[in-house]
Amino acid sequence: MSQTNNFLFKSLNNQQLQAVKHVYGPLLVIAGAGSGKTKALTHRIANLIEGNSIDPHNILAVTFTNKAAKEMKARLEVLLAQELAFNQFGQPWTTLKEIDQNQLRTNVQQERLQNLWIGTFHSLFSRLLRYDIEKYTDPEGLKWTRQFSIYDETDSQTLVKEIISQDMNLDPKRYDPKKIKRLISNAKNQCLTANDLLEKADNNFDKTVADAYKRYRISLSKNNSLDFDDLLLLPVFLLRQNDIVRDYWHKRFKHILVDEYQDTNRTQYELIKLITAGNTEPKKFFNWEDRSIFVVGDADQSIYSFRAADFRILIGFQEDFKTSIREDAKSSLIKLEENYRSSSNILDAANSLIENNSERIDKVLKATKEKGELLTLLSCDDEISEAEAITNKIKSLNNFNQNPIWKNFAILYRTRAQSRVLEESLVRWRIPYTIFGGLRFYDRREIKDAIAYLKVLVNSSDNVSLLRIINVPRRGIGKTTIQKLNELSNRLNIPLWEVLNDKQSLEETIGRSSKGIYKFTEVMNDLLCYLENSGPAQLLQLILEKSGYLSDLLSSGTEESEDRRNNLQELINAATQYEEETESGDVEGFLSTAALTTDNDTKKNNPNSVTLMTLHNSKGLEFQNVFITGLEQGLFPSHRSIDTPSLLEEERRLCYVGITRAKERVFLSHARERRLWGGMREATIPSIFLSEIPEDLMDGELPQTGGASIRRDLHLDRLTRVDRNSPNEFANKPINAVRKLYSGPSKGKSWIVGDKLIHSKFGKGEIIHIFGSGEKISLAVKFGDKGSKILDPRLAPIRYVS
């Protein structure tokens, strides 16, 4: 044990040591840029487990990005493996063979980390929801099941748009769906319900937004879907409402760690508070005897307020989570101010800049490195010469090296639109570059299509996904057909999927155009037979083959279709990997991962290249040389923040983040003239931030401009539900074989609208519509709270009631 401690503690400074040794009670760690906060976090977790015998099952570590979660896991794995190296082999980690190292890491992963929850807010709480969502009782009577779909920004946007234009009949120009979605999202992030919003509304527009919010929620529930915000908001409501559920998670997670606490929003804060405090109020006489809350953050790096992040939550931490009677408040704060990344000139510049902000926690980064070079100001004529000046600088700095090291350079910008000119210049000079945060893997059309198939198989209520793939590949199902079926579904309040599976209602509603729908439901019903016994990888393979998606791509034979096929193969690989990494390898879990993973590791294509990205994307990274571009009033700071002090302060923090990414050199550039989207050239004013950096830290330089430049039937639906919840003998039998089992006693009865009946499973119902006539009829029946269904009277277990 003492060996453990030695080894965990030895490379830490005083403040880090205090943070790592902290075990019980609340602790706020203010961690400046480059001050080793990930080290503090991982070493503390290791110390909890190894030094204090805390069961990893009781630890919850939350991050904001997958990347941060992944890094934390990896580093923790190594730390614990190093520990094991001593115990098992009696020698330090470094002297072990690689094969033994890997063996140890695998052991650690399987024995120690299996039950430790590390992940993003969204992934962890979607996991919680997969356990407990069916225990939630909504005040509006809405329901979700554990097969819920997760809608990404595009899917939810689609839904909102539909609600605005069709459900509410509003003009999308006056009521911009994008804006409405943003306002709803904002409300959700502030833990506000539609009713809360309605109470606050003092004008018609706000009332409309509240109404849209309410309808949007109903719509999500009908689709058995949740958007990103719901993954956090729903757990809050569930935990507030259900004492047993709350107590369970509270007792389970005795040690909670939150990274980037300044980026938490109201909803995330509520979540943390609920789990930490359980059924008690945290402020008064809270018993911290066997638990802790440990948060790490830096108010100066809060740059996501537009996503409802609120750094005042960080500032309020000590007040929110007061230490117990035996400790005083002072012991609940540790500042990590020693910077191990940047030269002192760079730190001085960053410190001077950020001092211009009024809302801060007092903190000064202290250098551990030499003065280094001065920062360089690049004053350029226009955006093209700015780009040229940057490429020139990169080239000349590389001339001092035999082999160009491009990966040491990052070019940062405020808006994505700025990247084009920069790219053109890099291409011209044949400098390899990687542009960060472009099209995400799971956003690609073919990937979204394949995933949509999987979503519909798991969750037949998911209409957004269903409508996405109903005519992909082409089955001759057009807009009007879909519109008619949707209308019917809405009018009778019967899920679209059930409508699609009823031959009579199709004949009556769309007649000849039913052919394509038959094709579609046949494929889907076939695929459903495999759902019970196949993993996501095999299912995807089957989807692509049986739907005709793959053969469609093959027949087109273009280069683009080949790319798409490769991407789909990669998706199957990702599914296989998921199956290997998880115990259950369940489809629902895979779908969550797919929805919440934004694979930004695009750098693997060319590891040695210049990085281009937005300042927002640069947070948490570091580079030898950093270029911050477009330092002009209206661009950076952006024109939308320029006259609002709090927004301007956020822009300043963004600039601070940019500067503190650099280890050795910082270049700040501005153009005297710039044209945004091809319009007029406009004279610019240099950014206020430039004037906030002491002159003696900056080296003005005239830029060298380079030469170039010119510049579903119902039976199946029921069946699959039975199948999924309890294993039974029908699981893989064809549908027709099962159908007979349902043959009811009502054969030969002639039905009329308004007839009452009793169904063996759904109970009492009333016929609201009859499709077809004679032998070929279907009944649309409304069952109290079970919703409405379409039944075949010859097969359904129903009995007429007079």
Add this chain to the structure above:
DNA sequence: ATGTAGGTGGTTTTT
């Protein structure tokens, strides 16, 4: 049912 011509609007975005 599907292709293309015009019109519009355009910070940032961990999930």
Add this chain to the structure above:
DNA sequence: CCACCTACAT
């Protein structure tokens, strides 16, 4: 300047 959406033509 360019990506996206709507409207109209085929």
